Amino acid sequence: MSRARPARRLGVPAALSAQRLLADRGGLAFSVLFYVVVVSALSGLWRAAAGRAPVAGYSAVALTWYIATSEAAICAIQIRLIEEIGDDIAAGTVAVELLRPLSVVAVRIAMQTGRALARLACLIGCGAVLALLVAGSPPSGGAVLLAVPSLVLAVAANVSLQHAVAAMAFWIRDARSAWFIYQKFIFILGGMLLPLEVLPSALHTAALRLPFMAMAYAPARLASGHFEPGLLLVQAVWLVVMLAAATAAFAAGQRRLQVVGG
Amino acid sequence: MGMVIEAEGLTKHFPIGRGKHRRAVEAVAGVSFAVEAGERLAFIGPNGAGKSTSIKILTGILHPTAGDASVLGFVPWQQRRQLASRIGTLFGQRSQLWFELTPRQSFRMLAAIYDIDRATERRRIDELGALLGADDLFDVPVRSLSLGQRMRCELAACLLHEPEILFLDEPTIGLDLLAKQRFREMLVDLNAAAGTTIFLTSHDVADIEHVAHRVIVINHGSVIYDDSVAAMRQHLLATKLVEVGLEHPTADLALDGVTVLEQTPTLLRVSVDTTRRSIRGVLDHLLDACAVSDISVVDPPLEQVIAEIYTAAQ
Amino acid sequence: MTQLAATLRSSMADAFARRASFWSQVGTMVANDAAWIAFWVIFFHRVGAVRGWDQHRILLLFAVLTTSAGFVLGVLSNTKRIPQLVNDGALDEVLALPVSPLPHLLVRRIDSINLGDVLFGIVLFAVAGHPNPERTLVFVVACIASAVLLTGFLVATGSLVFFTGSGQLGDMSLHTMLLLANYPAEVFTGYTRALLYTAVPAAFVAGVPARLVDHFTVAKGAALLTAAVVMAVLGWTVFSLGLRRYTSGSAWSRG
Numbered sequence: 001m002s003r004a005r006p007a008r009r010l011g012v013p014a015a016l017s018a019q020r021l022l023a024d025r026g027g028l029a030f031s032v033l034f035y036v037v038v039v040s041a042l043s044g045l046w047r048a049a050a051g052r053a054p055v056a057g058y059s060a061v062a063l064t065w066y067i068a069t070s071e072a073a074i075c076a077i078q079i080r081l082i083e084e085i086g087d088d089i090a091a092g093t094v095a096v097e098l099l100r101p102l103s104v105v106a107v108r109i110a111m112q113t114g115r116a117l118a119r120l121a122c123l124i125g126c127g128a129v130l131a132l133l134v135a136g137s138p139p140s141g142g143a144v145l146l147a148v149p150s151l152v153l154a155v156a157a158n159v160s161l162q163h164a165v166a167a168m169a170f171w172i173r174d175a176r177s178a179w180f181i182y183q184k185f186i187f188i189l190g191g192m193l194l195p196l197e198v199l200p201s202a203l204h205t206a207a208l209r210l211p212f213m214a215m216a217y218a219p220a221r222l223a224s225g226h227f228e229p230g231l232l233l234v235q236a237v238w239l240v241v242m243l244a245a246a247t248a249a250f251a252a253g254q255r256r257l258q259v260v261g262g
Numbered sequence: 263m264g265m266v267i268e269a270e271g272l273t274k275h276f277p278i279g280r281g282k283h284r285r286a287v288e289a290v291a292g293v294s295f296a297v298e299a300g301e302r303l304a305f306i307g308p309n310g311a312g313k314s315t316s317i318k319i320l321t322g323i324l325h326p327t328a329g330d331a332s333v334l335g336f337v338p339w340q341q342r343r344q345l346a347s348r349i350g351t352l353f354g355q356r357s358q359l360w361f362e363l364t365p366r367q368s369f370r371m372l373a374a375i376y377d378i379d380r381a382t383e384r385r386r387i388d389e390l391g392a393l394l395g396a397d398d399l400f401d402v403p404v405r406s407l408s409l410g411q412r413m414r415c416e417l418a419a420c421l422l423h424e425p426e427i428l429f430l431d432e433p434t435i436g437l438d439l440l441a442k443q444r445f446r447e448m449l450v451d452l453n454a455a456a457g458t459t460i461f462l463t464s465h466d467v468a469d470i471e472h473v474a475h476r477v478i479v480i481n482h483g484s485v486i487y488d489d490s491v492a493a494m495r496q497h498l499l500a501t502k503l504v505e506v507g508l509e510h511p512t513a514d515l516a517l518d519g520v521t522v523l524e525q526t527p528t529l530l531r532v533s534v535d536t537t538r539r540s541i542r543g544v545l546d547h548l549l550d551a552c553a554v555s556d557i558s559v560v561d562p563p564l565e566q567v568i569a570e571i572y573t574a575a576q
Numbered sequence: 577m578t579q580l581a582a583t584l585r586s587s588m589a590d591a592f593a594r595r596a597s598f599w600s601q602v603g604t605m606v607a608n609d610a611a612w613i614a615f616w617v618i619f620f621h622r623v624g625a626v627r628g629w630d631q632h633r634i635l636l637l638f639a640v641l642t643t644s645a646g647f648v649l650g651v652l653s654n655t656k657r658i659p660q661l662v663n664d665g666a667l668d669e670v671l672a673l674p675v676s677p678l679p680h681l682l683v684r685r686i687d688s689i690n691l692g693d694v695l696f697g698i699v700l701f702a703v704a705g706h707p708n709p710e711r712t713l714v715f716v717v718a719c720i721a722s723a724v725l726l727t728g729f730l731v732a733t734g735s736l737v738f739f740t741g742s743g744q745l746g747d748m749s750l751h752t753m754l755l756l757a758n759y760p761a762e763v764f765t766g767y768t769r770a771l772l773y774t775a776v777p778a779a780f781v782a783g784v785p786a787r788l789v790d791h792f793t794v795a796k797g798a799a800l801l802t803a804a805v806v807m808a809v810l811g812w813t814v815f816s817l818g819l820r821r822y823t824s825g826s827a828w829s830r831g
Binding site for chain 1: 611
Binding site for chain 2: 578579581582583585586587589590591593594665666668669671672673674675676823824825
């Protein structure tokens with residue numbers, strides 16, 4: 001396999017995916033609307049909760065910026081991505097791709113990340129405006145700036161892990177239930193619906209050790225005013241681990257296809 | 263023997279486009295015809311000719327922009343539900359049957375919908391099983407049936423309530439040759455056994471040859487031919503196309519009954535009027551006179567048949 | 577057996593025929609709902625009551641929501657598919673039958689995955705809703721009203737496909753409605769809260785029924801029933817108008 005210019009080989013599919021997403025106005029509008037509704041509702045709930053006193057150290061303003069960010073990290077990614085990958089595997093589309101002299105999983109991850117980043121850009125814009133209108137300026141400008149690269153890492157890590165999970169379709173042909181369960185882990189242990197500090201302490205400690213925290217909690221923690229640059233490092237490590245897991249899973253799947261047939 | 267279908271000046275416009283580009287497409291323009299009870303009629307035309315639109319008007323799914331129609335005495339678009347109990351419809355790939363259930367289970371539901379009592383339902387299923395040779399299929403889940411087998415069961419489903427007219431819109435699409443043949447035979451048998459009027463749309467010329475007594479050709483929304491199949495057979499189905507691959511250029515051909523359509527150094531295409539010269543004779547001549555590398559004999563495409571009808575009509 | 581009942585029975589048999597997948601789907605939904613419960617329990621454990629809502633009442637809300645929405649999306653599953661059915665031409669199949677199109681269409685297919693929600697909702701009420709005869713009666717009636725309202729709303733927004741050609745509005749409305757119904761309307765303020773009782777009546781789907789079970793008042797009950805009737809009429813009307821447009825061929829391609 002040629003090692004020439006891997007950045008271009010991955011960058012081009014990523015950019016093309018991003019372009020296609022931005023061209024689909026209807027779909028984009030849907031994503032934005034969904035995001036706005038979710039953030040309004042959920043942050044409204046938390047603001048009401050923090051009305052008299054901060055919750056787990058988060059003020060109402062902080063919670064609003066938290067939710068706006070955690071939801072952006074998750075809504076940026078295609079819903080049902082795991083199912084789609086699973087369907088592609090079951091339908092044999094991936095088997096055909098494996099014939100090409102490229103790393104299938106790297107290209108796929110690049111494409112999906114490209115798409116997600118394009119959507120993320122729109123959501124960040126909307127989210128920032130919404131949070132400003134509803135709660136006011138973020139508790140810490142510097143931390144919010146850090147949240148941006150953190151969001152990028154979060155999205156990349158999430159997409160990678162979803163590919164690793166979806167690879168089970170090489171074995172069991174139906175990744176649907178896997179998606180549901182994955183989502184639920186992200187909702188709570190990933191800190192999408194609530195800051196991890198709200199969890200009972202044992203669960204809190206456990207959640208901090210799992211990869212899901214890199215996918216929503218990390219950027220949200222930053223945006224809510226906690227200047228903790230160490231989180232970016234943690235995310236970077238998880239990203240590498242997830243990429244390795246996805247690559248290994250697809251490689252194993254490829255070996256299985258060769259043994260069993262498409 | 264009365265008229266079961268009467269159409270008078272049926273016209274249908276569809277609006278297309280937006281704003282200042284908005285215009286009306288005339289899908290059906292002044293179609294008139296009458297069908298007697300017990301007839302087998304093929305409604306033929308190329309894609310976009312207005313066949314599906316016409317059949318949708320006659321079954322009450324669409325209402326026309328202008329014109330009248332009467333099917334079994336009902337105005338289809340005004341009395342859709344009453345008409346629906348008296349006619350059967352089979353629209354190409356559409357399905358009345360549940361995928362996971364056996365046809366018999368779907369028949370139970372349809373019996374309730376058409377208000378058929380149990381005894382009649384059982385009798386009908388037995389009759390249809392015999393008529394369609396589908397006895398052994400009725401207790402197999404539909405998902406396990408081949409397309410041809412499924413179409414037989416779909417046919418049974420739309421005949422359960424003993425309709426007087428059966429409307430079929432492109433029913434043989436997707437079927438292999440053998441299945442198409444069987445399907446056509448079933449329609450003929452049905453018509454013979456029960457006197458059910460058959461109204462069939464198609465763009466397959468073979469449907470005319472094997473099913474219909476009478477054919478109406480529709481093109482660009484208008485009827486351009488309405489006659490018995492016997493007459494049409496005499497007229498046009500007598501033409502065949504012969505394509506010859508040549509190893510080297512050949513002299514011009516002049517044969518009675520043979521028209522040269524195209525001639526290049528490597529290809530010769532001719533049209534043969536088989537009422538004036540037999541195909542056998544033409545092939546013999548070609549094999550003698552030309553250096554033939556490949557030869558094929560085909561029916562002319564429907565578009566050509568229609569074009570010929572059109573010019574013949576003028 | 578009436579036409580509708582017979583169709584419904586066949587839809588049920590069809591869904592059950594895929595037995596292995598049926599139970600795994602139901603199981604998945606139950607797990608899904610359990611995760612939401614976990615969220616609420618953690619939330620209220622930390623926060624206490626919020627604007628008159630506590631854990632008990634939220635669980636009531638969730639019980640109504642899963643029962644009602646589970647029924648609508650599961651048993652009347654075509655409610656969410658109207659744009660697709662219209663664009664695929666599946667509506668023609670229904671028009672070829674001597675039935676009233678909308679009811680037949682709605683019972684024509686059952687999605688077993690949502691039946692798990694119904695089961696979950698009922699069990700949740702039994703376990704956490706302090707059921708007594710009176711509360712149970714209110715729960716049942718409120719769920720029915722909620723289901724009627726949700727169906728009417730989804731049919732109305734889905735039927736916009738007859739006018740716009742695209743199912744996106746219907747899709748957006750479905751997801752927005754279901755999302756908002758998860759939260760008590762009190763969480764919102766001002767215009768947004770008013771919206772939840774009117775244009776996007778998510779408050780009536782689960783919030784109001786939950787309050788009714790806890791503390792029944794005639795005024796609230798009447799409001800719920802009125803909203804349900806209004807939505808049902810709206811749904812029927814928009815569909816009928818759309819169907820008229822469909823049969824006049826304004827949303828068509830040449831054939």
